[in-house]
Amino acid sequence: MIKTILCFGILCSFSSVPAGESASDKGDAILRQVDKKLSPGSYESLRKLINEEPGGKKKEFVMWTAKKGTDKMVTTFLSPASEIGRSTLRVGENMWLYVPNVGKPVRITSLQSVVGGVFNNADIMQLEYHVEYRCTTLTEEAGLSILTLKARNKSVAYDKLVMKVDKKSGFPLEVECRTASDMLIKTLRFLEPKKFEDGAFRPSVVETESPIYKGYRSVMIYAGLKNRNFKDEVFTINYMAKIRDLRN
Amino acid sequence: MISWQHQTVCFLCLVLQGALTGEPYDFDASAFEKKPYSLNGSIELRPSLALLNRESESYKTQYGLDNEPRFLDTYLSRLEISGDYRKGPFLFFASGLGFAQYERYSALLDYDAFPYEVYGKLGFEGKSTNVWLGKKTFKWGKGYAYNPTAFAARPKDINDVEANLEGYWSLSGEFIRSFSSRISTVALNVVIIPEYKEWNTGYIGQEGVSGAAQLYMLAFDTDVDFCFYSDNGQNPRLGIGFSRNIIPNLEVHGEAAYAFHHQVTSVTEQYVLETVVNPVYNALLGARYLTKWNTTVIAEYIRNGQGLSKAQMDVYYSALRNRAALSPDIRNFLNLNAGQYMGQFAMRDYVYARISHPEPFGLLYLTPSAYAMANLRDASLMTAFEIAYTRFKNTTLTGKMMVLQGGSQSEYGSKTKKTQMELRGRFYF
Numbered sequence: 001m002i003k004t005i006l007c008f009g010i011l012c013s014f015s016s017v018p019a020g021e022s023a024s025d026k027g028d029a030i031l032r033q034v035d036k037k038l039s040p041g042s043y044e045s046l047r048k049l050i051n052e053e054p055g056g057k058k059k060e061f062v063m064w065t066a067k068k069g070t071d072k073m074v075t076t077f078l079s080p081a082s083e084i085g086r087s088t089l090r091v092g093e094n095m096w097l098y099v100p101n102v103g104k105p106v107r108i109t110s111l112q113s114v115v116g117g118v119f120n121n122a123d124i125m126q127l128e129y130h131v132e133y134r135c136t137t138l139t140e141e142a143g144l145s146i147l148t149l150k151a152r153n154k155s156v157a158y159d160k161l162v163m164k165v166d167k168k169s170g171f172p173l174e175v176e177c178r179t180a181s182d183m184l185i186k187t188l189r190f191l192e193p194k195k196f197e198d199g200a201f202r203p204s205v206v207e208t209e210s211p212i213y214k215g216y217r218s219v220m221i222y223a224g225l226k227n228r229n230f231k232d233e234v235f236t237i238n239y240m241a242k243i244r245d246l247r248n
Numbered sequence: 249m250i251s252w253q254h255q256t257v258c259f260l261c262l263v264l265q266g267a268l269t270g271e272p273y274d275f276d277a278s279a280f281e282k283k284p285y286s287l288n289g290s291i292e293l294r295p296s297l298a299l300l301n302r303e304s305e306s307y308k309t310q311y312g313l314d315n316e317p318r319f320l321d322t323y324l325s326r327l328e329i330s331g332d333y334r335k336g337p338f339l340f341f342a343s344g345l346g347f348a349q350y351e352r353y354s355a356l357l358d359y360d361a362f363p364y365e366v367y368g369k370l371g372f373e374g375k376s377t378n379v380w381l382g383k384k385t386f387k388w389g390k391g392y393a394y395n396p397t398a399f400a401a402r403p404k405d406i407n408d409v410e411a412n413l414e415g416y417w418s419l420s421g422e423f424i425r426s427f428s429s430r431i432s433t434v435a436l437n438v439v440i441i442p443e444y445k446e447w448n449t450g451y452i453g454q455e456g457v458s459g460a461a462q463l464y465m466l467a468f469d470t471d472v473d474f475c476f477y478s479d480n481g482q483n484p485r486l487g488i489g490f491s492r493n494i495i496p497n498l499e500v501h502g503e504a505a506y507a508f509h510h511q512v513t514s515v516t517e518q519y520v521l522e523t524v525v526n527p528v529y530n531a532l533l534g535a536r537y538l539t540k541w542n543t544t545v546i547a548e549y550i551r552n553g554q555g556l557s558k559a560q561m562d563v564y565y566s567a568l569r570n571r572a573a574l575s576p577d578i579r580n581f582l583n584l585n586a587g588q589y590m591g592q593f594a595m596r597d598y599v600y601a602r603i604s605h606p607e608p609f610g611l612l613y614l615t616p617s618a619y620a621m622a623n624l625r626d627a628s629l630m631t632a633f634e635i636a637y638t639r640f641k642n643t644t645l646t647g648k649m650m651v652l653q654g655g656s657q658s659e660y661g662s663k664t665k666k667t668q669m670e671l672r673g674r675f676y677f
Contacts, residue, residue: 046275046277046280048273048275050273051612053612059613059639059641060641062280064280078280079280080641080642080676081288081290081642081676081677082290082638082641082642082643082644082676084286084288091432091466092469093469093493093496094466094469094493099410100330101410101411101412102387102409102410103385103387103412103413104387104388104389106392106536107471107491107492107493107499107501107536109493109496109497109499109538110496111496111497111538111542112538112542112544113606154495154496155493155496191273192273205273212610213610213612214610216612219273221273221274221275223275223277224277231373231376231426232426232427232428233376233424233425233426233433235426236424236426236433236435236466237433237464237466237471238422238424238433238435238437238464239424242371242378244286245334245339245371247282248282
């Protein structure tokens, strides 16, 4: 009996679910679970973003983030002094940048980077994967679900993602961001799971490297992530200059 | 068994990743607890060297006919500070600039200090309503280089479009509502700006009270503004603006404003003053494009209906050449209104373009850029090249070179300076 289960387990662990409705449906369901695991529906959090150079030099940023539902997010920089008050708003596919000196929001795209380094706006303003991507292929091996995801529309930063999800925890371990021609743009790794203020257990570090920036690495560290509901009016360009007022 | 497999794989993955990443990451969030106050600022040092245009009438007017100086080196230092204090629904905010500039040729030290903004804000968060009283900046409009609908703001400096602007003393209010529909946001801003003695001098042009309003909507993924202005001088203005990403990496924007009664005084061919009142429109149409190589291109066509015609500018250049023959009244008028003729957007049709490319060749924190403003009526051109470096914490280093080209009777060809180079070191605290 044990041998049978073992054989079945080994077979299952290296099986590949062919692309098709059931596989993609199952993949989409896994993706929804990933989103639920990664963050609550509405929350606030602090994030530290570290850009590391090949020589070991680092540049750090700290930002406060508020998210509501599947389509609204706003971030504002708390540090360093040169970036304080710089805010980014995302409502669905619309994205704006507010710089205090400039004094008014300007539209930006998800591919730009507001801070330099390997992370771009799409990484920093990531809402929920299942809203932007659908699963095309699901492969299962050695405790992992490997999802190949295709962007639902052209406004999404990366045409294709390959996501490795740990079956037991439901967390993504690694996400490869690729172009439509399958060129690797960057790899995100989800690390150091810990218990957050809302009681949930989730990765607290997202690390990224890119073959485009050889030797450079960017890291995003989450802290103070807790459930909080916001009024819709907070996620408007009129509010961007006042985002810091929302912090408790 | 599968569970054991999963646990093993998961553990190995985390161990492997931990080994690859080295030490665990540290983030002490308690250091960023919200405080009731904040204080920030920057110090900037900006030496510059200009090659002067000794053929220009403005050079001869300013420095005479001795053909000296050829170069002008100036040393500018600026201190910008902003701070706020919050208590419940109340916020007090103040920001300001102090500067000192030394020009070596004239041995002139110029210095000043003034507030950009000083206001109190009362926020009614439950009703998404805010009220401000004090000196405040209102930057309306969608254009990058020019904003016809910025009815309650001072004009931008086209050579530093992202610089802070001084506000006006005002009473203003804002009301925001969001909806779950294709019109997802509606926001109304209302501003009352008085002009009285030293307060807001020049805003209306006479003592009195003005009112301006902006209705903003996010409708069908498009930012739309409707703007209105009026004052006791009965000079109403209407404006409209929009901005939209038509494809993810291409944004288009536009603004148009109509002034019902625009008054302008200029010198005629007979060297007498003439004042006319006409309706005028100002407009801007532009686009911002991000290429797949991460280069951003901004292009804007600017129609400045308030500007002078080519014929009016030709009379001005002619008057400068024949200054000795002018009546004292005309000389006095030209001295007092030099900004009308020599300021930015003196004429009517311009094209602005800017191109920037962050981190070329994988060089992080380095951003080269270039911009140009072309006067379409007199075929003169101002071009600038910049390179910014932001590698060091709280420090921005910028090198800039600006070149002005055009005939002697053209906007950029008639400026005192022909070429200018400057370095900027800005340190934030």
